[in-house]
Amino acid sequence: MPYETASVSERRTLPPAVAVSTVAFALNPPDGALIGEAAASPDAGADARITLWLPLVRRTRAPFLGRWALPGGPTRWDETLADTALRTLHAAVRRDPGYLEQLYSFGGVERSAEAQRLVTIAYWALYGERELLASPLPAAGTAERGQDRGRARRWDDPEPAETAAESGDRPGTQGATAPGDPDPNVAWFSADRLPELAFDHAEIVAYALARLRSKTEYEAVAHRFLGPVFTLGRLRAVTEAVLGETVDPANFRRQALAQGHLVDTGETETGTRHRPARLYRFREDPPTRPPGHPGRPAAPHDPAPRSAV
Amino acid sequence: MPYETASVSERRTLPPAVAVSTVAFALNPPDGALIGEAAASPDAGADARITLWLPLVRRTRAPFLGRWALPGGPTRWDETLADTALRTLHAAVRRDPGYLEQLYSFGGVERSAEAQRLVTIAYWALYGERELLASPLPAAGTAERGQDRGRARRWDDPEPAETAAESGDRPGTQGATAPGDPDPNVAWFSADRLPELAFDHAEIVAYALARLRSKTEYEAVAHRFLGPVFTLGRLRAVTEAVLGETVDPANFRRQALAQGHLVDTGETETGTRHRPARLYRFREDPPTRPPGHPGRPAAPHDPAPRSAV
DNA sequence: AGAATAGTGTCTTTTAGACAGTATAGG
DNA sequence: CCTATACTGTCTAAAAGACACTATTCT
Numbered sequence: 001m002p003y004e005t006a007s008v009s010e011r012r013t014l015p016p017a018v019a020v021s022t023v024a025f026a027l028n029p030p031d032g033a034l035i036g037e038a039a040a041s042p043d044a045g046a047d048a049r050i051t052l053w054l055p056l057v058r059r060t061r062a063p064f065l066g067r068w069a070l071p072g073g074p075t076r077w078d079e080t081l082a083d084t085a086l087r088t089l090h091a092a093v094r095r096d097p098g099y100l101e102q103l104y105s106f107g108g109v110e111r112s113a114e115a116q117r118l119v120t121i122a123y124w125a126l127y128g129e130r131e132l133l134a135s136p137l138p139a140a141g142t143a144e145r146g147q148d149r150g151r152a153r154r155w156d157d158p159e160p161a162e163t164a165a166e167s168g169d170r171p172g173t174q175g176a177t178a179p180g181d182p183d184p185n186v187a188w189f190s191a192d193r194l195p196e197l198a199f200d201h202a203e204i205v206a207y208a209l210a211r212l213r214s215k216t217e218y219e220a221v222a223h224r225f226l227g228p229v230f231t232l233g234r235l236r237a238v239t240e241a242v243l244g245e246t247v248d249p250a251n252f253r254r255q256a257l258a259q260g261h262l263v264d265t266g267e268t269e270t271g272t273r274h275r276p277a278r279l280y281r282f283r284e285d286p287p288t289r290p291p292g293h294p295g296r297p298a299a300p301h302d303p304a305p306r307s308a309v
Numbered sequence: 310m311p312y313e314t315a316s317v318s319e320r321r322t323l324p325p326a327v328a329v330s331t332v333a334f335a336l337n338p339p340d341g342a343l344i345g346e347a348a349a350s351p352d353a354g355a356d357a358r359i360t361l362w363l364p365l366v367r368r369t370r371a372p373f374l375g376r377w378a379l380p381g382g383p384t385r386w387d388e389t390l391a392d393t394a395l396r397t398l399h400a401a402v403r404r405d406p407g408y409l410e411q412l413y414s415f416g417g418v419e420r421s422a423e424a425q426r427l428v429t430i431a432y433w434a435l436y437g438e439r440e441l442l443a444s445p446l447p448a449a450g451t452a453e454r455g456q457d458r459g460r461a462r463r464w465d466d467p468e469p470a471e472t473a474a475e476s477g478d479r480p481g482t483q484g485a486t487a488p489g490d491p492d493p494n495v496a497w498f499s500a501d502r503l504p505e506l507a508f509d510h511a512e513i514v515a516y517a518l519a520r521l522r523s524k525t526e527y528e529a530v531a532h533r534f535l536g537p538v539f540t541l542g543r544l545r546a547v548t549e550a551v552l553g554e555t556v557d558p559a560n561f562r563r564q565a566l567a568q569g570h571l572v573d574t575g576e577t578e579t580g581t582r583h584r585p586a587r588l589y590r591f592r593e594d595p596p597t598r599p600p601g602h603p604g605r606p607a608a609p610h611d612p613a614p615r616s617a618v
Numbered sequence: 619a620g621a622a623t624a625g626t627g628t629c630t631t632t633t634a635g636a637c638a639g640t641a642t643a644g645g
Numbered sequence: 646c647c648t649a650t651a652c653t654g655t656c657t658a659a660a661a662g663a664c665a666c667t668a669t670t671c672t
Contacts (some may be wrong), residue, residue, distance in 0.1 A: 016384060018416070018428050019322045023540060030622040077426045081416035105414045105430045107327070107390035117386045119327050119430075121414045233623070251662060253625070275669035542650070560635060562652070583650040584642035 016107070016117035020084040021072030021201065023208035024097055025052050026127035027225050027238065029188035033093075036068070036187035037195055050241035052191040052212075054205070055093050062197030068189070070205070072120070085123040092186050095132065099224045103208055106200060115123065120199075124208040129227040216242045219260035220261050223282045231269055231277035232256060325426035327418070329393040330381035330510065332517035333406055334361050335436035337532050338497035339499065342402075345377070345496035346504055359550035361500040361521075363514070364402050369494065373507030379514070381429070394432040401495045404441065406434035406549070408533045411515055415509060429508075431516040438536040525551045529570050531592045540578055540586035541565060 027050055029035055036056065043178060071092035074085040079272065082100060082191040090096055103122040194202070215221050222238040223230065236252045256262060263283050268276040335361055342478050346366065365377040375600055380401035384393040391409060399405055412431040459551040498504065500518065503511070524530050532539065545561045565571060577585040 015324060015326045016386065018327060049320060074417065075426075075428070077325065081414065081428070102414060105390065107384065107430070117384075119384070119428075120391070121416070121428075191631075231624085248662070248664085249624080250664080255661085269624095271671095272623075273671040274621075275625080277624055277672095480640065540651085556639085558650085559637080559652075559654090564634085580644095581650075582644040584644095584652080585649075586651055 016119045019120050021070040021076045022085045022123040024125040030132040034187040036189040053188045058185040067196050067198040069198040070201045098128040098131050099126040122204045126224045231280040326430045328383045328429050330379040331394045331398050331432040333434040338362050339441040343496040345498040362497045367494040376507040377504050378507040379510045407437040407440050408435040431513045435533045538588040
């Protein structure tokens, strides 16, 4: 095992470690999840405006011991970078996101001062209501992700560990917490009020936020925060929350429908104290539009290898 | 040196190697550079239309021995990813590009079947006329890039080598070629007619081309192909070459000037057989526009950590 | 009725694009 | 003169945005 036995000075000559970190947004923390900082329950706050939340993981190792960090970890030899993002995200959140896209790669030499060089490929992800409502806690002993089991080494044994709670495996498997209890080293924070983050993760979060906003402006992503069916009013509320500004309902409706992605389900909302709204579903490929419209002229920047999970 | 002595099976347990590959575009190959494939001189072709060129490096090692590949190589422990791109690009082209931006990271497990895992961070770059006209060949013995000298190992000694000619150091330093001769393992190809490339580099080139095109549409980059001053006609010709379609001269002029980036130098072109055109210079930050225009609403996708060299 | 949001219609402003027409160099 | 490109003016179509107005539910 040459890697583990190398001294710190020898590690300087080793190839850099490759890790993946993910900024995962959701409109609300999932039920039962720990809430960071403000300590108030998500709905208890005086203002009912929608805000973005994201999960963080507390580091249990140096450097940045005790600090909050993005979920992530090193990539394994037989898994793609996206797979690493999904695996480490699932280890922290216990759910798979509805959307995942590569963000940027950070490889500055200042990232790990004395230890081995660390290159981080950052991803960003979205959790929709569908994903967050799914039952998060499988019965004890159920191996839902086989490759998570039976590995001998914790990934953060060597010095340049990134986050921490990936070490937690499934709650209960290590006996540290009772089955069903949330991992105490994972909590959700409002994107507005994040704690001090480890490494350069604050920069990564800021970049992911900018990416989410810009993508919301020219491409349909807001619907991924919601469930399979939704009203236009809800979609607009999400868009406003992401963009941080109000949007004219009439114009928003026209633009959204003109995209061709929204399919009227024929059903309507019930139980509101106002006129019930139509429910729409999202269709991936817009129908062929009337001749003369060659469809969207391709997004300004479409990352080629993208994956909608 | 645990890394070099590890067996192939042991390498499977090692962290992946990190390499950088760069797609570098230019309007023409630099003077004295080898021309790939078509073998004709760049101007000899019947059609004088502008096309894009990019440098490739022939591999001198397995896998893909003899195939052309993107310039690149592994990152060193004390250099940033962008630095690696610049260093390896300079090793192949002998010039620094005028623009460099990260493109995407490729880490698929199929990239290196049996050998150590390889993660490649792809960059794309632009060479302008200014950069290509610069004298490419320093006098023998001149150490213009100190850290390139005196290193003991060739980077591609271990198996998962990426490209090859980075090994060539400076022509003449290894005695293989006479000083002043171009490296025979480096050649420029028209982006239209590329040879079969090693690894998944064809995909990377396609992605870089798409990125160049989309960025040309919503942001000013075409000027980076040109020298410090240029006419609007030339800028339009470059834009047309990149986009692959003609652009109305009148409308292009208005849009280009409305961006606020172009400064009229007051001088004009001479020696043309038509009305002389005004010469413009590019200014990075547009002047404050009349109130009410809050400037561009930020590009659809602006990679945060970008570097204009 | 009143509150609240859904949904439609329409007008104005802005932007993109087509294209005619004038300007100025060299041959 | 002609040719070729530079540059200007103007009209049209499309898109974005502001905003009035109607519709339908619950309380």
